[in-house]
Amino acid sequence: xxxxxxxxxxxxxxxxxxxxxxxxxxxxxxxxxxxxxxxxxxxxxxxxxxxxxxxxxxxxxxxxxxxxxxxxxxxxxxxxxxxxxxxxxxxxxxxxxxxxxxxxxxxxxxxxxxxx
Amino acid sequence: xxxxxxxxxxxxxxxxxxxxxxxxxxxxxxxxxxxxxxxxxxxxxxxxxxxxxxxxxxxxxxxxxxxxxxxxxxxxxxxxxxxxxxxxxxxxxxxxxxxxxxxxxxxxxxxxxxxxxxxxxxxxxxxxxxxxxxxxxxxxx
Numbered sequence: 156x157x158x159x160x161x162x163x164x165x166x167x168x169x170x171x172x173x174x175x176x177x178x179x180x181x182x183x184x185x186x187x188x189x190x191x192x193x194x195x196x197x198x199x200x201x202x203x204x205x206x207x208x209x210x211x212x213x214x215x216x217x218x219x220x221x222x223x224x225x226x227x228x229x230x231x232x233x234x235x236x237x238x239x240x241x242x243x244x245x246x247x248x249x250x251x252x253x254x255x256x257x258x259x260x261x262x263x264x265x266x267x268x269x270x271x
Numbered sequence: 272x273x274x275x276x277x278x279x280x281x282x283x284x285x286x287x288x289x290x291x292x293x294x295x296x297x298x299x300x301x302x303x304x305x306x307x308x309x310x311x312x313x314x315x316x317x318x319x320x321x322x323x324x325x326x327x328x329x330x331x332x333x334x335x336x337x338x339x340x341x342x343x344x345x346x347x348x349x350x351x352x353x354x355x356x357x358x359x360x361x362x363x364x365x366x367x368x369x370x371x372x373x374x375x376x377x378x379x380x381x382x383x384x385x386x387x388x389x390x391x392x393x394x395x396x397x398x399x400x401x402x403x404x405x406x407x408x409x410x411x412x
Binding site: 191193 | 379
């Protein structure tokens with residue numbers, strides 16, 4: 156699924172510079188616990204989260220996650236956004252809750268999540 | 272024979288710089304042309320170790336050492352130590368504070384995740400003194 160399609164499904168806005176709407180992701184992970192994200196990584200994954208601190212971007216950098224959706228209308232801190240831009244991480248924001256956003260992406264065909 | 276050895280100090284409870292050492296290590300290994308799969312496993316384990324140093328220790332350091340066969344990462348700290356290592360290794364067990372959980376960490380997955388990502392994992396801890404974790408990542412598997 157492309158980031159363009161994710162934005163359409165979630166009515167999400169791109170928030171980062173040089174947003175790559177053609178980037179493809181194959182699976183998703185929804186969590187506010189970066190510990191859990193680190194424990195169950197997959198490649199070509201989009202992260203959905205309500206956590207907006209810079210450690211989200213650090214976690215993405217470590218796991219080579221190139222796309223993040225911030226849910227419930229939360230906006231990343233300026234520091235987090237700067238880190239995203241530096242590391243080529245595509246950031247989106249939606250007003251949907253984490254649960255609803257996850258459900259809509261699943262319904263839209265993004266099935267595969269964490270291992271197991 | 273070591274072809275690289277570098278130390279990265281990590282400060283306790285400094286969430287602003289937490290992860291910077293791991294990011295530096297990742298960039299260094301990329302520059303050295305290490306296999307992306309090895310870099311990925313090491314980056315995850317390294318970040319877990321760094322976050323643990325920030326959360327649980329009174330300060331410590333990460334030491335990266337590389338030879339033609341493998342990369343080793345050693346996490347050493349001064350701090351309270353771990354009274355029951357088997358319990359600490361079990362997924363879901365955590366002594367992290369609510370403040371740490373608010374930052375997105377402290378789910379009790381760290382040590383087990385380090386062991387999962389490393390090819391060899393060894394932990395030593397003395398209560399009231401500190402903890403030493405050694406992880407080896409084979410380059411040519």
